[in-house]
Amino acid sequence: xxxxxxxxxxxxxxxxxxxxxxxxxxxxxxxxxxxxxxxxxxxxxxxxxxxxxxxxxxxxxxxxxxxxxxxxxxxxxxxxxxxxxxxxxxxxxxxxxxxxxxxxxxxxxxxxxxxxxxxxxxxxxxxxxxxxxxxxxxxxxxxxxxxxxxxxxxxxxxxxxxxxxxxxxxxxxxxxxxxxxxxxxxxxxxxxxxxxxxxxxxxxxxxxxxxxxxxxxxxxxxxxxxxxxxxxxxxxxxxxxxxxxxxxxxxxxxxxxxxxxxxxxxxxxxxxxxxxxxxxxxxxxxxxxxxxxxxxxxxxxxxxxxxxxxxxxxxxxxxxxxxxxxxxxxxxxxxxxxxxxxxxxxxxxxxxxxxxxxxxxxxxxxxxxxxxxxxxxxxxxxxxxxxxxxxxxxxxxxxxxxxxxxxxxxxxxxxxxxxxx
Amino acid sequence: xxxxxxxxxxxxxxxxxxxxxxxxxxxxxxxxxxxxxxxxxxxxxxxxxxxxxxxxxxxxxxxxxxxxxxxxxxxxxxxxxxxxxxxxxxxxxxxxxxxxxxxxx
Numbered sequence: 458x459x460x461x462x463x464x465x466x467x468x469x470x471x472x473x474x475x476x477x478x479x480x481x482x483x484x485x486x487x488x489x490x491x492x493x494x495x496x497x498x499x500x501x502x503x504x505x506x507x508x509x510x511x512x513x514x515x516x517x518x519x520x521x522x523x524x525x526x527x528x529x530x531x532x533x534x535x536x537x538x539x540x541x542x543x544x545x546x547x548x549x550x551x552x553x554x555x556x557x558x559x560x561x562x563x564x565x566x567x568x569x570x571x572x573x574x575x576x577x578x579x580x581x582x583x584x585x586x587x588x589x590x591x592x593x594x595x596x597x598x599x600x601x602x603x604x605x606x607x608x609x610x611x612x613x614x615x616x617x618x619x620x621x622x623x624x625x626x627x628x629x630x631x632x633x634x635x636x637x638x639x640x641x642x643x644x645x646x647x648x649x650x651x652x653x654x655x656x657x658x659x660x661x662x663x664x665x666x667x668x669x670x671x672x673x674x675x676x677x678x679x680x681x682x683x684x685x686x687x688x689x690x691x692x693x694x695x696x697x698x699x700x701x702x703x704x705x706x707x708x709x710x711x712x713x714x715x716x717x718x719x720x721x722x723x724x725x726x727x728x729x730x731x732x733x734x735x736x737x738x739x740x741x742x743x744x745x746x747x748x749x750x751x752x753x754x755x756x757x758x759x760x761x762x763x764x765x766x767x768x769x770x771x772x773x774x775x776x777x778x779x780x781x782x783x784x785x786x787x788x789x790x791x792x793x794x795x796x797x798x799x800x801x802x803x804x805x806x807x808x809x810x811x812x813x814x815x816x817x818x819x820x821x822x823x824x825x826x827x828x829x830x831x832x833x834x835x836x837x838x839x840x841x842x843x844x845x846x847x848x849x850x851x852x853x854x855x856x857x858x859x860x861x862x863x864x865x866x867x868x869x870x871x872x873x874x875x876x877x878x
Numbered sequence: 879x880x881x882x883x884x885x886x887x888x889x890x891x892x893x894x895x896x897x898x899x900x901x902x903x904x905x906x907x908x909x910x911x912x913x914x915x916x917x918x919x920x921x922x923x924x925x926x927x928x929x930x931x932x933x934x935x936x937x938x939x940x941x942x943x944x945x946x947x948x949x950x951x952x953x954x955x956x957x958x959x960x961x962x963x964x965x966x967x968x969x970x971x972x973x974x975x976x977x978x979x980x981x982x983x
Binding site for chain 1: 910
């Protein structure tokens with residue numbers, strides 16, 4: 458009874474467009490509940506649509522009715538959509554695009570992905586078309602997860618849709634989404650091959666990262682790292698986008714040191730990149746720094762060690778003294794030792810710093826390091842110790858400077874004391 | 879307008895669009911971003927791109943977007959809290975930047 462009344466009350470709605478849509482909605486609900494009144498509701502919806510005086514709005518209302526017929530699982534829905542599509546096609550571009558956008562959106566909601574894809578061809582605005590194709594693709598991809606049968610057929614379909622997505626950033630985004638879905642259904646090789654389709658450096662970096670992390674969760678990262686690297690090298694060669702350097706960082710962060718070093722060997726300004734990688738690792742994965750240094754050849758290891766120590770000097774923290782110790786023990790370079798001395802002084806470990814200097818053979822460097830220590834002692838008002846140390850500075854120029862500073866400091870301190878008295 | 883500035887503008891455009899799409903992907907709640915390290919890394923990447931763009935810019939929208947991204951990054955790194963709301967707040971500012979850009983080109 459209430460249903461009948463409600464149905465009758467729809468007439469109170471003034472706008473014929475809204476009235477038509479409302480009748481159609483009610484019709485779909487009734488049909489699904491197997492209430493025979495649905496026929497009447499749909500009929501009234503058509504009647505209301507006839508009252509609309511704007512032809513575009515009539516089409517819009519009819520599209521909505523077709524959609525609700527589809528919701529009600531009526532066969533007439535598809536026929537109606539086809540008819541409407543024919544009508545829309547003769548309209549001017551702008552209006553046509555808008556109406557097709559609505560039509561496709563309805564199609565997608567009804568799960569008619571193939572039809573939606575078919576009609577997307579008729580959209581003339583490139584941006585809009587790409588945007589809609591991405592939506593269609595995403596809808597398609599969502600059917601892929603969990604589905605095992607006819608996978609090859611579906612994958613072909615996906616790649617066909619992708620062929621039509623020509624504009625950026627839609628294309629890159631679409632590829633990234635496809636790769637993600639391929640990973641989820643275990644098509645790892647396909648996912649990796651798909652990376653080749655990307656043309657934007659940002660997306661390349663991001664997707665490679667995502668693939669690697671995903672594989673890591675599946676404990677497959679080592680197995681596929683080679684393939685990933687091959688693809689990356691190929692892309693770099695073909696596109697003149699060097700993502701090997703990014704890859705070296707990504708592998709390193711992921712803890713895959715061997716592949717990181719491998720990727721690094723394909724980078725043109727290797728030294729610079731190595732320094733960057735060490736900085737990134739110190740910031741984000743300090744635990745991998747020592748194993749990384751161990752993997753590098755002696756020359757690179759020295760460059761990397763210097764970078765690490767520079768980082769430690771800029772960001773002194775006693776937490777990483779083990780890294781400094783490792784470096785100062787392994788690397789023969791005297792320059793590295795001088796840097797280690799500076800670091801130890803920064804974190805206040807004078808004894809360790811002094812121990813380091815004894816390993817310096819070059820007179821000049823030893824004097825420099827001792828000078829640094831003397832400075833430190835002076836700053837901390839250990840003037841006696843500083844003076845003892847200066848006696849060991851062999852470089853006459855430096856020792857003179859230091860003695861001069863010590864003496865000035867002594868006098869300044871004395872004056873301060875007198876002032877207080 | 880010289881070709882160089884136009885090129886660099888499109889470079890910016892590409893970067894902002896990339897960040898926007900990334901924001902969308904993270905907000906879509908995909909389980910790929912359940913990985914904390916990947917999430918942090920992705921936020922870090924967006925932060926760096928926006929920082930680079932914001933440094934020489936007077937674009938209020940871009941600066942606000944960067945500011946919010948910085949807050950997001952900070953709370954993720956220091957408190958391990960991922961604030962979806964802040965991330966979704968960034969979107970309109972980036973969209974505005976894109977709009978203004980395309981109108982000036």
